[in-house]
Amino acid sequence: xxxxxxxxxxxxxxxxxxxxxxxxxxxxxxxxxxxxxxxxxxxxxxxxxxxxxxxxxxxxxxxxxxxxxxxxxxxxxxxxxxxxxxxxxxxxxxxxxxxxxxxxxxxxxxxxxxxxxxxxxxxxxxxxxxxxxxxxxxxxxxxxxxxxxxxxxxxxxxxxxxxxxxxxxxxxxxxxxxxxxxxxxxxxx
Numbered sequence: 687x688x689x690x691x692x693x694x695x696x697x698x699x700x701x702x703x704x705x706x707x708x709x710x711x712x713x714x715x716x717x718x719x720x721x722x723x724x725x726x727x728x729x730x731x732x733x734x735x736x737x738x739x740x741x742x743x744x745x746x747x748x749x750x751x752x753x754x755x756x757x758x759x760x761x762x763x764x765x766x767x768x769x770x771x772x773x774x775x776x777x778x779x780x781x782x783x784x785x786x787x788x789x790x791x792x793x794x795x796x797x798x799x800x801x802x803x804x805x806x807x808x809x810x811x812x813x814x815x816x817x818x819x820x821x822x823x824x825x826x827x828x829x830x831x832x833x834x835x836x837x838x839x840x841x842x843x844x845x846x847x848x849x850x851x852x853x854x855x856x857x858x859x860x861x862x863x864x865x866x867x868x869x870x871x872x873x874x875x
Contacts, residue, residue: 697726744864745807748818748857752804755825759797766790796821807864815865822858826851 692702693716695709708715714726770786773779799821806814829850 697723698730740810740864740867744860744867745810748815748822748861748864749804749807751853751857752800752807752818752821756797756800756804759793759800763790763793763797766793796824803861807861810864810868812865812868815861815868818861819858819865822854822861825854826858829854 692704692706694701695712695714695716696718697714698709698712700709700711702710702716706716712726712730714723718726766786767790770783770790773782773786799817803814803817803821807818829847833844833847833851
């Protein structure tokens with residue numbers, strides 16, 4: 687089916703540009719025969735069934751934790767970058783600049799990983815669940831390390847670190863459950 691500026695895919699019924707040789711969304715060729723269209727439709731339905739197998743709450747819990755910590759990490763990136771700029775003007779602390787720059791880059795990477803996995807967990811992307819598990823493990827290790835080896839870092843206030851440990855434990859467990867549920871083979875019909 688065609689219209690003035692493009693064509694409609696017979697598999698997913700989405701509009702495409704006239705110059706596209708295959709559907710932008712489902713990758714079905716424009717001039718596919720009925721058997722190919724049906725095969726692409728069945729494959730899309732199978733993938734959708736895999737996504738629907740993961741309950742919304744399993745993707746939403748870690749996504750909320752990760753998006754909150756992503757916002758906090760972006761604030762830390764801003765503060766770290768500001769501190770790096772201030773250190774540039776202090777010649778006595780010039781040796782700290784590579785460490786601060788590495789810290790800023792690491793925090794930025796961490797914040798981007800958190801933001802991406804939070805967005806993709808809501809769509810049940812298995813890679814997002816895997817990244818979420820890794821981020822949870824690293825965050826838990828960081829919280830436990832500061833609680834164990836550097837208790838003076840934040841003074842006697844241990845409550846925020848324990849809250850972080852609990853939140854990232856729950857997020858890691860639900861991300862693991864989401865990954866297992868997403869990768870389980872479909873039941874034979």
